[in-house]
Amino acid sequence: MRVSVIGCGYLGAVHAAAMAKLGHEVVGVDVDATKVATLSAGDAPFYEPGLPGLLAEVRSTGRLSFTTDIAEAAGSDVHFVCVGTPQKHGEFGADLTYVDAAVASLLPHLGPGEVVVGKSTVPVGTAEAIAARVADAQPEATVLWNPEFLREGFAVQDTLHPDRIVIGAPATDAGERATAVLSQVYAIAIAEDTPVVVTDLATAQLVKAAANAFLATKISFINAMAELCEATGANVVALADAIGHDARIGRRFLNAGLGFGGGCLPKDIRAFMARAGELGADQALSFLKEVDAINMRRRVRMVDLARDVCDGSIVGRRVAVLGAAFKPDSDDVRDSPALSVAAQMGLQGATVVVTDPQALDNARRAWPDLRYAETAQQAVADADVVILATEWSEYRALDPAELGALVAHRRMVDGRNVLDPAAWRAAGWTYRALGRP
Ligand code: UGA
Numbered sequence: 001m002r003v004s005v006i007g008c009g010y011l012g013a014v015h016a017a018a019m020a021k022l023g024h025e026v027v028g029v030d031v032d033a034t035k036v037a038t039l040s041a042g043d044a045p046f047y048e049p050g051l052p053g054l055l056a057e058v059r060s061t062g063r064l065s066f067t068t069d070i071a072e073a074a075g076s077d078v079h080f081v082c083v084g085t086p087q088k089h090g091e092f093g094a095d096l097t098y099v100d101a102a103v104a105s106l107l108p109h110l111g112p113g114e115v116v117v118g119k120s121t122v123p124v125g126t127a128e129a130i131a132a133r134v135a136d137a138q139p140e141a142t143v144l145w146n147p148e149f150l151r152e153g154f155a156v157q158d159t160l161h162p163d164r165i166v167i168g169a170p171a172t173d174a175g176e177r178a179t180a181v182l183s184q185v186y187a188i189a190i191a192e193d194t195p196v197v198v199t200d201l202a203t204a205q206l207v208k209a210a211a212n213a214f215l216a217t218k219i220s221f222i223n224a225m226a227e228l229c230e231a232t233g234a235n236v237v238a239l240a241d242a243i244g245h246d247a248r249i250g251r252r253f254l255n256a257g258l259g260f261g262g263g264c265l266p267k268d269i270r271a272f273m274a275r276a277g278e279l280g281a282d283q284a285l286s287f288l289k290e291v292d293a294i295n296m297r298r299r300v301r302m303v304d305l306a307r308d309v310c311d312g313s314i315v316g317r318r319v320a321v322l323g324a325a326f327k328p329d330s331d332d333v334r335d336s337p338a339l340s341v342a343a344q345m346g347l348q349g350a351t352v353v354v355t356d357p358q359a360l361d362n363a364r365r366a367w368p369d370l371r372y373a374e375t376a377q378q379a380v381a382d383a384d385v386v387i388l389a390t391e392w393s394e395y396r397a398l399d400p401a402e403l404g405a406l407v408a409h410r411r412m413v414d415g416r417n418v419l420d421p422a423a424w425r426a427a428g429w430t431y432r433a434l435g436r437p
Contacts (some may be wrong), residue, residue, distance in 0.1 A: 001025070001185055004073035006102045008066060010046060010155065010218035010263070010332065011119060011148055012082030012395035017054045018159040019080075020064035022188050028066040029073055031101075039066040047331035047358040050156035074109040078185055081118045081130075087267035094123050094271035104131050112140035115178040119148045121268055123211070123275035124205040127168065131201070141215045144169050153329030164195045168204020171266075176188055178373070189328040209275075213288060218253045219260050220294040221281050226256040226435025227297075236435030237417050256435045258341065258389060259298035260413040261326035263334040266292070284347075299435065302341045302415050303348065305432050306385050309411045315349035318408065320383040322362035322376055323390020324356035331358040333366050338389030341415070343367055355379035357392055376403075383407045391416040401428035 001024045005016040008030040016028035016039075020071055030036050035045045042059045044051040058064045060309040065072075073079055083098035099120055108114070118127055125395060131143040145168035152156035165186055169175035177199055179277075183190060197207075226236040244251025260266065269288045276285040307314050326336040333339055339354070346369065348350045353371045354363060360372050373379035376395060380386050380403055388395055396418050404410050410429040412419065417433050424431040 001078065001181075003027075003031060003078050003080065003185065004076040004078040005082055006030075006070070006073065006106060007081065007083030007098065007120070007251060008032075008039060008045075009082070009084055010048070010152060011150065012080070012291045013039060013045065014048060014051060014150065014155040014159050015080060015082055015119065015148070016064060016066075017051065017058055018156065019185070020058035020061065021054060021160065022185075024063065024185065024361055026064045027072050027076070028064070029068070029070050030066070033068050036066045036068050039386045047329075048155050049153060054156055070105045071109055073106060076114065078115045078117055078180060079106055079110075080146075081116065081120055083120055084263070085120050085122055085233075085267075085271070086263070087270055091274070092270035094121075094267070094275035096122065096126060099126065099130075103133060107133065110134065110138035110141045112138065113177075114138070114141045115181050116141060116143045117182060118143065121203055121208050121271075122149065123266065123271055124202050124209065124279075125275070125419045127201040127205055127398055131170065140174075140346050141172045142170070143201075144175075144178050144182055145204040146182060147204060147211075149208070149211065152332055153327065160189070161192065162194055163188060164197060165189065166199065166204050166207050168199055168201040170201060189239045209268060209272045212265050213272055213285070213291075215253055216260055216269050216288070216295070217291050219255075219265075220291040222254045222256045223259055223298055224294050227301075229435040229437075235437060247309075255417065257298070257391075257417050258337040258434070259295040261335040262330075262332060263326075263342070264329045266295070266335045299337055299340045299344065301434060302337075302387070302389075302413065303344050305434065306345065306387060306413050309413060309430055309432055310385055314345055314385075317350050317384040318382055319345050319350045320373075320376075320380040320386045320407075321345075321352060321354045322356075322386065322388045322395045323377065323392060324354050325359035325390050325392075328390055328392045331356075331362055333359050333362045336363075336390075337415075339363060339367055339370075341387065341436060342370055346370055353379045353383070356390065356410040357394060363416075377406060379434055380406050384409045385411040385413060387413045387415055388419065389415045391418045400424045400429055404428060 003024045008028045020026040038045045085094045088095045127145040229236040240254040321342040323338040414433040
């Protein structure tokens with residue numbers, strides 16, 4: 001089938017490559033000429049494991065091209081809208097500028113029978129508004145909503161083998177026909193017995209917001225338990241292991257620590273609250289305010305803990321921060337808890353050196369005032385305290401004796417609860433963590 005993918009960021013670039021891998025003829029469209037040039041050369045514009053290999057593989061088939069010219073999307077059976085919906089400046093709501101612009105640019109090129117498929121995370125009601133605009137421009141085109149659940153770091157796997165496919169469609173013959181077209185696009189995944197939920201447009205949009213709100217709540221729940229553990233001398237890791245054995249609860253997403261960041265969970269729960277307010281249902285989501293507050297407190301607590309181990313002051317202390325990305329296996333620093341902690345400590349008078357295996361360029365752009373080092377060994381040289389802020393596997397594997405030889409003081413604050421306290425203490429380190437005695 002012929003497919004266009006509008007917006008080639010973390011979501012769209014992977015989606016375009018995956019659609020080509022599934023055998024479709026794909027054109028990826030983006031307004032950013034640099035990104036288009038990078039992708040056209042077969043390179044990934046960001047770090048995502050598996051993406052360079054996938055791009056190389058599909059490039060050789062000639063089925064994937066990238067362009068800044070939306071006219072090249074004309075004639076596609078399906079147009080996927082994959083642009084970003086960041087948080088508005090100074091407000092909780094989602095900024096729909098890019099969605100609106102993408103749809104506006106596509107309208108003049110839409111043909112009869114073509115299907116516009118929204119994948120961006122949007123406030124409920126957006127799909128219906130887009131459907132009305134599409135109906136005006138091309139009455140024989142149909143809008144579906146097909147939210148994306150991919151995780152950065154696992155994006156290729158999640159796109160090729162999703163754990164579910166959700167399709168929101170209008171309850172009309174055209175909606176049914178469009179759903180059949182989209183099901184054909186996903187035929188391989190559907191043949192692998194991937195569950196498919198076909199529903200109305202509103203539910204499909206809500207599914208995505210609800211899923212991210214649930215994940216954020218799960219993380220903040222365990223971080224709230226970490227606060228109680230700290231107040232009682234209990235151990236949040238053991239607690240998570242124990243409650244996680246209950247299949248109804250489950251152990252995944254119960255890792256206590258610095259909390260969630262990134263381009264999705266923080267802004268999505270805020271946009272969800274803002275939309276609920278507009279709909280007169282703000283009470284339903286007022287608990288998300290608490291979820292957000294617990295999450296942001298983790299960052300402050302982390303700085304307090306570092307100050308504690310430095311005998312009450314970080315002024316003039318040398319602090320090494322291991323990790324800049326919002327999570328491992330990503331170079332994404334959007335709302336990164338690691339950088340937020342590094343910046344706070346810098347503002348409070350510490351000399352902060354940040355390192356990360358992949359995210360240094362993005363980190364430098366976001367926080368040019370911090371110092372950066374290429375390796376963990378360079379970052380920790382003469383450090384008064386080391387903070388593990390992003391649990392990259394190479395940081396989890398650090399040897400406490402080897403690292404101990406490089407620092408000025410053996411003080412480790414484990415922001416992700418991933419190190420073995422006994423091993424670090426045995427090597428002479430003062431080990432502290434969020435929610436562990
Ligand atoms: C999240 C969702 O997991 C995806 O399903 C969704 O498609 C995506 O947002 C999106 O809306 O596009 P992602 O932002 O890539 O994916 O990252 P997650 O793996 O969800 O991690 C989010 C944050 O939570 C990270 O900062 C991570 O360190 C933190 N986290 C995660 C914890 O603090 N504890 C945990 O137990 C798990």
